[in-house]
Amino acid sequence: MVPFLVLQLAFLVVCLIIYRLINSALERIDHKTAAEENGCLEAVDVTGSFPWGFRRLWRILRIKKTGDDILDDIIFSDFEKAWTVTFMAFDGNAMYLTADPANLQAMLATQFQDFETGKRRYDVFKPLIGRSIFSTDGAFWEHSRAMFRPQFARENINDLEVTDKASSALITALGPTNDSGWTSGGELMPLLYNFTLDTAVCTIYNAWPTEELLLTKVQTDFLFGHSVDSQELMMAAESSAGAQLSPEVEAQRKEAQAFTEAFTTVQAGLITRIRMQSLYWLGDGIKFRRAITTIRRFTAPIVQQAIDNATSSAKRDEKKQSLMTNLATQTQDRTELRDQTLAILVAGRDTTSSMLGWALERLAIHDDVFSKLRSTVLQEFPPGEEITFSKLKGCRYLQHFLMEVLRLHPTVPVNQRMAVKDTTLPVGGGPDHQSPIAIRKGTIILFTVYIMHRRKDLWGPDALEFRPERWSEGKIPAWQYLPFLGGPRICLGQQFALTEAGYLLVRLLQEFEAIEPMDRAEMQKLKKGLGVTMWPGDGTNVRFRKAS
Numbered sequence: 001m002v003p004f005l006v007l008q009l010a011f012l013v014v015c016l017i018i019y020r021l022i023n024s025a026l027e028r029i030d031h032k033t034a035a036e037e038n039g040c041l042e043a044v045d046v047t048g049s050f051p052w053g054f055r056r057l058w059r060i061l062r063i064k065k066t067g068d069d070i071l072d073d074i075i076f077s078d079f080e081k082a083w084t085v086t087f088m089a090f091d092g093n094a095m096y097l098t099a100d101p102a103n104l105q106a107m108l109a110t111q112f113q114d115f116e117t118g119k120r121r122y123d124v125f126k127p128l129i130g131r132s133i134f135s136t137d138g139a140f141w142e143h144s145r146a147m148f149r150p151q152f153a154r155e156n157i158n159d160l161e162v163t164d165k166a167s168s169a170l171i172t173a174l175g176p177t178n179d180s181g182w183t184s185g186g187e188l189m190p191l192l193y194n195f196t197l198d199t200a201v202c203t204i205y206n207a208w209p210t211e212e213l214l215l216t217k218v219q220t221d222f223l224f225g226h227s228v229d230s231q232e233l234m235m236a237a238e239s240s241a242g243a244q245l246s247p248e249v250e251a252q253r254k255e256a257q258a259f260t261e262a263f264t265t266v267q268a269g270l271i272t273r274i275r276m277q278s279l280y281w282l283g284d285g286i287k288f289r290r291a292i293t294t295i296r297r298f299t300a301p302i303v304q305q306a307i308d309n310a311t312s313s314a315k316r317d318e319k320k321q322s323l324m325t326n327l328a329t330q331t332q333d334r335t336e337l338r339d340q341t342l343a344i345l346v347a348g349r350d351t352t353s354s355m356l357g358w359a360l361e362r363l364a365i366h367d368d369v370f371s372k373l374r375s376t377v378l379q380e381f382p383p384g385e386e387i388t389f390s391k392l393k394g395c396r397y398l399q400h401f402l403m404e405v406l407r408l409h410p411t412v413p414v415n416q417r418m419a420v421k422d423t424t425l426p427v428g429g430g431p432d433h434q435s436p437i438a439i440r441k442g443t444i445i446l447f448t449v450y451i452m453h454r455r456k457d458l459w460g461p462d463a464l465e466f467r468p469e470r471w472s473e474g475k476i477p478a479w480q481y482l483p484f485l486g487g488p489r490i491c492l493g494q495q496f497a498l499t500e501a502g503y504l505l506v507r508l509l510q511e512f513e514a515i516e517p518m519d520r521a522e523m524q525k526l527k528k529g530l531g532v533t534m535w536p537g538d539g540t541n542v543r544f545r546k547a548s
């Protein structure tokens, strides 16, 4: 006999499901009425015969078996009929998915006030970055943006001395070469993560001993600790980095390593939180919480130091200040200083290192692009001459190469906005998909620049080919290329990232005359890893040959 309580519970669940179904049906009717009133038409519905997105979920769950790619196969197939589509989400609400430049321009710029990043982003990222530029909307976001804007002005962009040292550290970490001039090769992504963390941490916090080592030793551990496992090579790398460490520096190195590891753990934890959607709070383990504590322990004295510097007239007037000290002249709220600067780290580390990973993969598999870029670099950046921001900006082929990398591999491939009032989007409705569509308050619109950057109707029949030359063949409409998005929330670190990446590539191309994948066939598959960002899924396994 089934206990009465269980029956009551079952009854409640059934009522809840019926309530949701009726609610969502009523919403659909409302939506239709609003659409008609605004002259809007319906977008193509791709929900399919199984409601609530089960079809998509089923395909995603079977990825390992089918070998499908989430973006190229599953999401792309939703766009078979139109570039803006709608579907019913798991919770019964209508959602939209778009890869239409006009709709992106509306959400990000012309109708900016109608769309927000939404509370979910704040909830997911809260443990690490609390209330900060990346995780808020409205007045607090405006305040944050105004506070950061001067820090990202051209004269404050990247401390190129730091970028230079981090580049040298990375080149050292590639290790010695064999008799034919080749490095032993291996997975570059950990080195690239450390490169971007080094440059960002030094710029933001002025915290690590740039003179002594940055993370050279940590990087060397990553590269040689497992794969090559040669004590001799490691010692050679260490001595060439001048890394005979004093006890103080060794303590700092340990601290830097603990911070790096904690940061990596937290990034992984955030991916879990994103994937768990509304149940994000169930995703945190003890490791995640400990890592947050480590990060806070690391930043606490730096925050204090920044406040002291900003309030001491002698220190405040020193020419070279960390970003944190500059911020501390505007607010002395410790929590805000911590959260805002960590937000910059989150926004800046994996995005830029992933771009570099893709860039090196492309150089490794396209010999012609490598040769052209290297000869351009040798001509415009003769070894020994200073590499400056304006020279990097002025090197057209280098810029076109980076733009093409971010076209085919935008490191933030899918994103979303939420309507904060009943509104419209300009295209996607009706049989020709050119009529406006009505969007109800609270609706989530997913958008994918990854798909938009690969549309043959926008980019031509060779849209999927990697061809930096396309950027010198005529003007490309601004809203069809958005790796950094656009409008008032455009990426603040765009120039920082392009300068940092350009600098490292120039240094690598000066130093090495060839780059080769460890397994060409595998690398040509260009597999992706997908989390907050999109990175080379199988790592960037390459080796370099030293210039003779």
Ligand code: HEM
Residues within 6 Å of the ligand: 117, 133, 134, 145, 200, 343, 344, 347, 348, 349, 351, 352, 355, 410, 411, 412, 415, 416, 483, 484, 485, 488, 489, 490, 491, 492, 493, 494, 496, 497
């Ligand atoms: C290739 C490298 C990078 C790419 C592709 C990239 C991309 C993006 C994108 C797509 C957004 C918009 C997110 C949204 O509003 O939903 C964004 C925002 C942002 N990015 Fe970047 N980013 C990169 C590097 C950096 C770096 C190096 C920094 C800082 C050092 C940075 C700082 C920021 C900040 C602060 C925001 C938030 C802006 C706001 O909401 O007002 N980014 N980035």
